[in-house]
Amino acid sequence: xxxxxxxxxxxxxxxxxxxxxxxxxxxxxxxxxxxxxxxxxxxxxxxxxxxxxxxxxxxxxxxxxxxxxxxxxxxxxxxxxxxxxxxxxxxxxxxxxxxxxxxxxxxxxxxxxxxxxxxxxxxxxxxxxxxxxxxxxxxxxxxxxxxxxxxxxxxxx
Amino acid sequence: xxxxxxxxxxxxxxxxxxxxxxxxxxxxxxxxxxxxxxxxxxxxxxxxxxxxxxxxxxxxxxxxxxxxxxxxxxxxxxxxxxxxxxxxxxxxxxxxxxxxxxxxxxxxxxxxxxxxxxxxxxxxxxxxxxxxxxxxxxxxxxxxxxxxxxxxxxxxx
DNA sequence: GACTTATTAACAATAGTTGCTAATTAGCAT
DNA sequence: ATGCTAATTAGCAACTATTGTTAATAAGTC
Numbered sequence: 001x002x003x004x005x006x007x008x009x010x011x012x013x014x015x016x017x018x019x020x021x022x023x024x025x026x027x028x029x030x031x032x033x034x035x036x037x038x039x040x041x042x043x044x045x046x047x048x049x050x051x052x053x054x055x056x057x058x059x060x061x062x063x064x065x066x067x068x069x070x071x072x073x074x075x076x077x078x079x080x081x082x083x084x085x086x087x088x089x090x091x092x093x094x095x096x097x098x099x100x101x102x103x104x105x106x107x108x109x110x111x112x113x114x115x116x117x118x119x120x121x122x123x124x125x126x127x128x129x130x131x132x133x134x135x136x137x138x139x140x141x142x143x144x145x146x147x148x149x150x151x152x153x154x155x156x157x
Numbered sequence: 158x159x160x161x162x163x164x165x166x167x168x169x170x171x172x173x174x175x176x177x178x179x180x181x182x183x184x185x186x187x188x189x190x191x192x193x194x195x196x197x198x199x200x201x202x203x204x205x206x207x208x209x210x211x212x213x214x215x216x217x218x219x220x221x222x223x224x225x226x227x228x229x230x231x232x233x234x235x236x237x238x239x240x241x242x243x244x245x246x247x248x249x250x251x252x253x254x255x256x257x258x259x260x261x262x263x264x265x266x267x268x269x270x271x272x273x274x275x276x277x278x279x280x281x282x283x284x285x286x287x288x289x290x291x292x293x294x295x296x297x298x299x300x301x302x303x304x305x306x307x308x309x310x311x312x313x314x
Numbered sequence: 315g316a317c318t319t320a321t322t323a324a325c326a327a328t329a330g331t332t333g334c335t336a337a338t339t340a341g342c343a344t
Numbered sequence: 345a346t347g348c349t350a351a352t353t354a355g356c357a358a359c360t361a362t363t364g365t366t367a368a369t370a371a372g373t374c
Contacts, residue, residue, distance in 0.1 A: 318372090318373085318374105319370100320370080320371075321370075322368085322369080322370090323366100323367095323368095328361100329362095330360095331359085332358080332359080333357080333359095334356080334357075334358095336354095337352100337354095338353080339351080340352090341348105341349090341351085342347105343347100344345100344346090
């Protein structure tokens with residue numbers, strides 16, 4: 001997604017107002033590679049701007065998605081995750097802490113055995129253990145980090 | 158997943174009873190490549206056995222999944238889909254009708270640019286138009302089929 | 315035939331998300 | 345600077361998919 005400045009211009013051009021709430025979300029999302037959920041964004045935004053509503057967060061995320069500035073992905077962690085990286089890439093999901101990382105593969109895998117299916121998109125989800133979790137695997141069964149999107153533990157996985 | 162007969166044996170061996178409801182679901186799932194949802198299974202099952210409860214369907218699906226006879230996949234159509242094909246394969250989802258097809262790729266794509274991520278699984282979801290939908294694309298904007306899992310239309314896509 | 319489990323109805327509850335309303339606030343074009 | 349218009353908010357309701365719960369009944373299995 002583009003810079004907060006560019007987004008402000010784009011929003012105005014689209015007839016949308018550039019409010020402090022939206023500007024905050026622009027900043028929180030820009031260059032954010034943690035693949036946050038709406039709720040985790042809301043939590044962070046609330047610290048910086050008490051009173052901001054979850055509804056507004058959802059609204060702005062929807063607006064940004066419709067403008068093609070955000071990609072929303074569903075990787076089996078229960079809620080939608082938002083990705084400001086709209087380039088062609090894939091994702092690796094840690095089964096232990098739930099962290100999601102961007103992944104680039106050399107080329108899109110070919111499709112076999114399907115008659116006349118017109119592929120417009122291919123998305124790969126890798127599952128396994130991220131570096132931090134595989135390092136602490138076995139040694140201690142606790143999480144190496146207990147708060148935040150990047151290394152909180154996931155229940156039921 | 159194994160045949161209804163084998164599953165009956167396996168269920169008894171696991172201390173689970175082989176009830177008519179379960180047998181029906183065994184049959185409905187065996188060699189079923191439509192990737193049904195719990196609800197679509199319930200609909201079909203209800204026609205053959207009026208009175209069967211959705212709860213029982215979920216229960217049996219859970220049992221089968223725990224026994225490794227079923228795979229549950231989430232391909233962005235809102236609800237879990239169940240796949241009796243537990244071999245290593247991938248999926249193609251039609252953006253128009255929602256149909257899900259099994260896909261086999263020659264080899265798993267390699268992972269680049271991630272430090273020490275231990276991959277245990279890779280799942281590819283292809284999106285696009287299935288044969289039927291790409292054939293009727295443009296010509297008529299209605300669905301070529303209006304009921305059932307395989308070619309009902311999807312809202313919001 | 316006895317023991318145990320499954321099924322069912324009939325709910326409640328959950329999580330994530332969206333919709334709604336009315337009142338207030340505030341962006342922005344002129 | 346002002347007025348038009350849109351955004352935000354609180355406070356809900358609602359929705360979908362799923363799981364949990366309970367008690368009564370039915371029925372597999374040894």
